[in-house]
Amino acid sequence: MNRAYPSTLLENAVDELSALPGVGRKTALRLSLYLLRREPEYAERLGTALQALRRDVKYCRTCHNICDTDLCDICADTSRDHSTVCVVENVKDVMTVENTAQFRGLYHVLGGIISPIDGIGPADLEIDSLVKRVAEGEVREVVLALSTTMEGDTTNFFIYRKLSAYPVRVTVIARGVSIGDELEYADEVTLGRSILNRVEFNDAI
Amino acid sequence: MNRAYPSTLLENAVDELSALPGVGRKTALRLSLYLLRREPEYAERLGTALQALRRDVKYCRTCHNICDTDLCDICADTSRDHSTVCVVENVKDVMTVENTAQFRGLYHVLGGIISPIDGIGPADLEIDSLVKRVAEGEVREVVLALSTTMEGDTTNFFIYRKLSAYPVRVTVIARGVSIGDELEYADEVTLGRSILNRVEFNDAI
Numbered sequence: 001m002n003r004a005y006p007s008t009l010l011e012n013a014v015d016e017l018s019a020l021p022g023v024g025r026k027t028a029l030r031l032s033l034y035l036l037r038r039e040p041e042y043a044e045r046l047g048t049a050l051q052a053l054r055r056d057v058k059y060c061r062t063c064h065n066i067c068d069t070d071l072c073d074i075c076a077d078t079s080r081d082h083s084t085v086c087v088v089e090n091v092k093d094v095m096t097v098e099n100t101a102q103f104r105g106l107y108h109v110l111g112g113i114i115s116p117i118d119g120i121g122p123a124d125l126e127i128d129s130l131v132k133r134v135a136e137g138e139v140r141e142v143v144l145a146l147s148t149t150m151e152g153d154t155t156n157f158f159i160y161r162k163l164s165a166y167p168v169r170v171t172v173i174a175r176g177v178s179i180g181d182e183l184e185y186a187d188e189v190t191l192g193r194s195i196l197n198r199v200e201f202n203d204a205i
Numbered sequence: 206m207n208r209a210y211p212s213t214l215l216e217n218a219v220d221e222l223s224a225l226p227g228v229g230r231k232t233a234l235r236l237s238l239y240l241l242r243r244e245p246e247y248a249e250r251l252g253t254a255l256q257a258l259r260r261d262v263k264y265c266r267t268c269h270n271i272c273d274t275d276l277c278d279i280c281a282d283t284s285r286d287h288s289t290v291c292v293v294e295n296v297k298d299v300m301t302v303e304n305t306a307q308f309r310g311l312y313h314v315l316g317g318i319i320s321p322i323d324g325i326g327p328a329d330l331e332i333d334s335l336v337k338r339v340a341e342g343e344v345r346e347v348v349l350a351l352s353t354t355m356e357g358d359t360t361n362f363f364i365y366r367k368l369s370a371y372p373v374r375v376t377v378i379a380r381g382v383s384i385g386d387e388l389e390y391a392d393e394v395t396l397g398r399s400i401l402n403r404v405e406f407n408d409a410i
Binding site: 004005006007008009010012013015016017019020021022023027029030031032033034035036038040042043044045046047048049050051052053054055056057058065066067068072073074090091092094095 | 211215220224227228232234236240248250251252255256259260271278295297299300
């Protein structure tokens, strides 16, 4: 026997699992053998959950966050501030900002950031729909909350220019020394930005 | 919104994925969001592969290794030595021993080792079927290749006693200093066993 796996079913499962990010063939084998030890219903539930997620997922018609209906819970929530829109890269970032409990406005999920190396241009992102949302007039502030990388900055600038034709305030999340960081370990670009963008002591507490 | 996930489909997928060993909720979320970025066919294939593995897996009627039919490729291979049977704990160990390319006999998969703490007794393992296999007379040597732990030693001893009624040679894989190890880092129990079980220099190369 020169085959790597004793069963083609096992080989298939390992092949498919190892296509996931961070899952190598050893981990895929371990997970597959674990499935064999669990009750049969678990594999059924797992398989169905993954297929249903991909097949039936819906995206909010306004903010493009994923949701169960065609309008997400956040956009449907009338107690939130509909005049402020936070622009984020992906669904995960919506959850991250929500977890801070510091933002009561709505979101706009771009679906990525401009990255010529990865072949992602402005047309691949939900930028036109953001401009359209702003053009409708209800939005008074757009908060840019993208990664503080070259790609994030490029995307920020592109959006800023697109929105310059409209009477909307465009802000960007503060960059500065992380809370809990010792000053000597902060990089100088961040620290420099922290000093330039210093705020009134009264406002910072 | 006080929900942790924006979509119940996403929450289900995260719930089921995080039941896998070594997969926490953060990893499960990352994998779920990855699925959403991949083509829909991938999620279908992945789900089907996992369900098919658990639903349709077969075990060899002789050695209990997993296989596609009711007799595994190894047991069906007439060019292998059918008089030597290597006893291993699980399917993974068959693959591990096969990868050494040093064993041309057959296997017997116990499905675990005796472990009172985990509630696993001899009756939960394929020990009776091993004894039956030996009783049929074709097997002349049983090689015990279990983990070198307390549980492995207990299981080895239990099998040795069960087989003592039959004219079969029972051997155990050599324990000793790993190849590539420096002697000063070998633990003393292993080194002691290495010295006791020393072999003729001519045989070791």
